[in-house]
Amino acid sequence: MNAPLNTNLTEHSLLRFITAGSVDDGKSTLIGRLLYDSKGIFADQLAAMSRSKHKRTVGDTVDLSLLTDGLEAEREQGITIDVAYRYFATPKRKFIIADTPGHEQYTRNMVTGASTADAVIILIDVSKVKLREDGGVDLLIQTKRHSTIAHLLQIEHVIVAVNKMDLVDYSQEIYDRIVKAYGEFAATLGLKDITPIPLSALTGDNVVAKSDKLAWYQGPTLIELLESLSVYDESHNAPFRFPVQLVARHNGHEANDFRGYMGRIEAGKVSVGDKLVVQPSGQSATVKDILTFEGSHRSAEAGQSVTLLLNEYLDISRGDLLSGADQPAAQLKQLKADVCWMSDEPLDQRRKYWIKHGTRQTAAKITAIESLLDINTQQRHSAEGLKLNDIATVALTVQQPLAADAYSDIRATGAFILIDEVTHQTVAAGMIRLSQ
The missing domain is CATH 2.40.30.10 (Translation factors)
Structure with a gap:
């Protein structure tokens, strides 16, 4: 289940990663901790956070979530709404981080951030998961949804960060139960490259420095893991x-x-x-x-x-x-694709949409919903329509042929978005599974 570490990095390779998970799992705080402990913020930024009227910590403690929650609405409500990108570097590697929202209504923003990521950190808040009497664990729905999206987008590395370990007295038993439950769910998805790590973003345990309170954990810290992940672009x-x-x-x-x-x-x-x-x-x-x-x-x-x-x-x-000339792309008038519906307005199969594929834009129509994915069970069933955050396999017909590849072969020519021809809003992101 652990990802192999690449200990032969000799260049400042770039790693793009995102944080994902449910509401208040600590995504923004974790990124703030990474930047703070790795000296990735300036003194004036630190001073501004200390003076912020929206600070949600006691005394002189710095509210690290303010580093990425830059919108006024985010700071007022204490939530992440939009995708926030931050850059930092260590002696071994450069990083671009995308802090994505946890609320279900902002799942579309998570899709946007995940579309270019090499790795994803799925945060799990130990204080929120339900520990069953039979020894099992019930994961939150957003944890499952974000993991499903990571799988559909073929993100190479998945790090399962079991956060807020300080709230359960750094219990190895609870950590092991959560990791086992996530591993069972990941197996239903087909996720393979998974690395779990216990930490506390608020106190800094196992983020940049090792923690004596987690002495039972023998693996790398989060920053060591991020520095060591191999990134290979198959394109x-x-x-x-x-x-x-x-x-x-x-x-x-x-x-x-x-x-x-x-x-x-x-x-x-x-x-x-x-x-x-x-x-x-x-x-x-x-x-x-x-x-x-x-x-x-x-x-x-x-x-x-x-x-x-x-x-x-x-x-x-x-x-x-x-x-x-020896391996041209397939030319498709009808295509099958997995789509994430990103619009507040439900799908209307009577309407036409614009499909934006690479640099080509043409009219498209969803002719059938072949199956809708149940996030909890990973089972597929029939559906009459699509609403916000639904993930489904659909059939489309396009007005002009698209030169495309399966998303599993070439991501750039296998991805597309659908645009409402009236409102010009992006309503769906799709991954081509081919047709003819």
Whole structure:
């Protein structure tokens, strides 16, 4: 159940992670503790928190949750509403943290924060879980919901932080019962890379420094674990995918004509001379040059923003996808997908929505709800509609074909959002499971 530690980190690799869990599990306080104990905040920030009128601690104790709860409404109510991003670094690694809300009505914000994360810290408040007489533990529904979303989004590492251990006198028995219950639930999801850790964000036990009160725990502290997680981007070995964002033209004399296709390489690698296919038109192309701000390059790979020049003069525009000729993306008019419904307005299958996939946007219609996921039991059943925070498998039909991959193969070209054509609000986030 424990994730293998990578003790051979020799570079300042970046780790993006989020905190998730139920309301008041201590997510904001944990991030504040990480920043505070790792010297990731400035003296003036510390002074401002000490003077804050919304401080929820006694005496001179610093309210560390104020580091991420920046909205006035968040500080007044003592809750997290929006996603707050913070950056800090240790001698071994750089981090980008997303503090996400725990309230059910803000689950859509958690989906947003999780979409780019390499790891997730699922916080469990020991004072809130129900300890049953049979020795079992009942986990909170938001813990299950956020774990389910982490699984659907294929977040690589899951850290189960059993928080507020000081409230149960650092009991190993209670910790073991919670870890066992979470492990059983995770098995129903299919989560594999899970690492549990006992801690107290308020007092700092096991966050950055080891705690004598948790002497029975022999594993790493939270910061040691975060520094040691290996991050491997599989998109580098995937087939080449390049959504065209902009067509760059030179307005000079025709003899100096220039036409380049600008965008970010979402998967794979490309070199001068490579054969490509333009999707969805199916035209063939050959890479003539690869340009960046620094000049011309012979090759480029996933994560780089480049301008591609082609030997051929073709009709290519924003929304098209340049793929490797040997492994093009599937072209879909009907597709199956898992969606997280993010709108207060329920799904109306009579309406059309815009689907935003990569740089392409076209009309789409949900033609069927194949199954609705029960968060508690992980069982699927039929449903007539979708409401806020529902997770379901649906069938969609799109007006123009999408050049796409299964989300499990390439996340960037397997993800999409649905937009209400009237209100222009994002109503759902989806992960393509393919169709035809």
